[in-house]
Amino acid sequence: MERRTFIQGLAAMGAMGALPLSLSQAFAATVANPVSVEDLPKLKGALTLYLGRGEGGLYEDVLKAIEKRNPDLKLAIRRGPTAALANTIVAEAKAGIRRSDLFWAVDSGAIGLVSDAGLAQPMPSDLAAQLQPQFRYKDWAPVTGRVRTLPFNTARLTKEQIPTSIMDIADSDLSIGWAPAYSSFQSFVTAMRLLEGDDKTVKWLKKTKQRAKTYAGELGVVMAVERGEVDIGFANHYYTLRLKSGKPDAKLDLAFTEQDAGCLVNASGILALNPDPLATNFMRYLLSTQVQSYLAQEAYEIPLVNGVAQPEGLPSLAAISPPKIDLTQLADLRPTIDLMRNSGVL
């Protein structure tokens, strides 16, 4: 069950939308319905959360809402780049220290790094049952899905001018915006390494670097594409959708590559480092109907529980052809970082 790929799951969901209602309900029957926050246990006590930043105010809003609902919860949050926090957790464990009870990462590669080190606590089976069967893992819970995309400036380019292969982009004459320090980008590089091998990836990074402009985050990348500073960017899908929702006339659209790392499908996820049920109960809140719909509607992320509507404006997932990579494979993060560092990209 675990090794089943995430993409098949998403593709199935995309297809599901096209099915007659009764049929899709029958298909979904094996999945427990998402729980409303009203029915969740109250959280009492102190929790430390390591939060991989990158989502700006929206994850903060979720956390604030959870705190407001649970006045007896004392939540301490440590923010940092997702990969840095994953590395911190592993280094702390090596030194015999555990400071965080939970790790919420924007990217499953960093989650895998911690899980592979044997630091994550097992998931309670009833919590896993709320997710689509394809997204059940033994020691972490995916929270929302995201797709790698190529945002492009519609005033400067048409979709047809953009190569459909990510490897060809290195040889094109397009100017590019990227955020190599962002963990979703790093997972994309991991995917490229797995699909194309290290040598080709290094060559691609070095070549692309010559025409790439670096931004601190992918919101910055998408904003730069919109104002025409660069032709295209590499970014998760939701940044473009968010920007377009705030600025409907933005000269911005999404392009997808085909069956390569360029349209990798990935997930944010949470894991517990502390066996205390308080930590797993906190995770339940993130899979609740309310949080999942909020993240879908406001953050344009892809909800992974039943019965929550997909974000508006995302092209049908059936039209996307992601590469065949299992999320757990993305945990191979360290060689990626070494490789990026040695190519002078980080």
Add this chain to the structure above:
Amino acid sequence: MRLPASYPMALLAALITLTPVFILITLASDASSFFDSHHLTILGNTLSLMLLTVLGSILIGVPLAFISAYVVLPFKKFWLVFFAAPLAIPSYIGAFTLYAAFGTGGEIHNLLGIELPAMDGLSGAAIVMTLYTFPFVMMTTRSALLSLDASMVNAARTLGMSMTQSVFKVILPRVVNGIAAGSLLVALYTLSDFGTPAMMRLDTFTRVIYVEYNAFDLSRAAMLSLQLMVIVGFLLLIESQIKTASERHGRPLILFPKKWQLAAMFATFAPVLLLAIGLPLAIFALWLARDGLSSFDFSIAWHSAYASAIAAVVAVIVAIPVAHAALTGKAGRVMERVTYFGFGIPGIVMGTALVYGGLQLPFLYQTLGLLIIAYMLRFLPLAVGSVRTSTEHLDPSLVNSARVLGASPREAFTRITLPLTMRGIVAGAALVFLESMRELEATLLLGPTGFETLSTYLWRVYEAGYFGRAAIPGLLLVVISACGLAIMMSGEKRQQLDH
């Protein structure tokens, strides 16, 4: 002979100052490679940025020093403060706002429709660093110029030299050391600054150390740190060799400018100051108008103040015995010099060393205590310097009289020495407080969980791209730094009066 009572404390302080270096050496011994081709790029970038910044600071700082020392201007005091004011803006704030203002789609482009080239890379970093460090050169050069006797120039003029000639042949050669002293400060500041190259995306040592830290390859971060420390040490060595000329004081030169000369001076330097001070403030005002006050959580400012206040108190408590030891004997002076070492350790290096130290000592890891130790180590020299100057000027016969009249050493200290040096102690504490408030990189690495400060909040805003939220913390930081500058400058004035 009995050892002075302050020695054990001073020795302890000196040893603690050296621990980060020991940690780095231990860590770096695990590094896989000492130097590779990527390091060469980093070294090149770091040295280019340093040299360009020094050059820029001399080009702006020396003429301004000349003007503020010799030229009769209306509102003379105001101009001096104005010329030094860029020091009141932490360079990372300058980098942040200038980055946001320039370029396609930058605030200037949005607002005025003028498309300016982007401010980033080596040129952007060098411009920003120059704008915020030239006052160092201006101040050291100015005090050197003021110590010169005008009669030399007058003699040169009488013998037929033009004014321009005498500036280059008579005045400048005598203030070379002053210019060099300021340039070294600029070079040290540039080497250890993290925010500017990080925001301008220039791979200097400090930025790459942060990248390595994020990848948690601490041994590589330590190796780079040591390489950076070698350069810093080299500069400190040069600094100790520079002697400021001791000429017999005389009446300084006085020049009365013509109207067109005033206008030319204004036209040359107004843009510089406008860029350094006016633009950041204007950008913050713009963001404030656009985003309003609501999004800022004032507990962040409280965190900053709270941690910095503790650091200030601790630093002064440590500084008093160190300053005392420095004035009692040769060994004490050595100990004092050793504590100065912390000032030369860049914040990002200090952070890396102490994170590793914390992992070995779990009771310190991610605590406020460790952050305060970092502040204390970095800024102790400010407190020591301030306390020492005020103690130096204390007439020893006062203490002796008290002792003759039967006071115990303790009583003499609490009733004579302490009250008379209080001013220096308070000034030292204030300096440490204000420097800790604006510290960015060590706080980023060492801050306890949930402990966001003004500077780290600003950094996260920059990383997330929500620039508008930087307005309030940015303005607060500018105000705080301005207070620090005021204290430092009034201290300098007192010193000048004392001589």
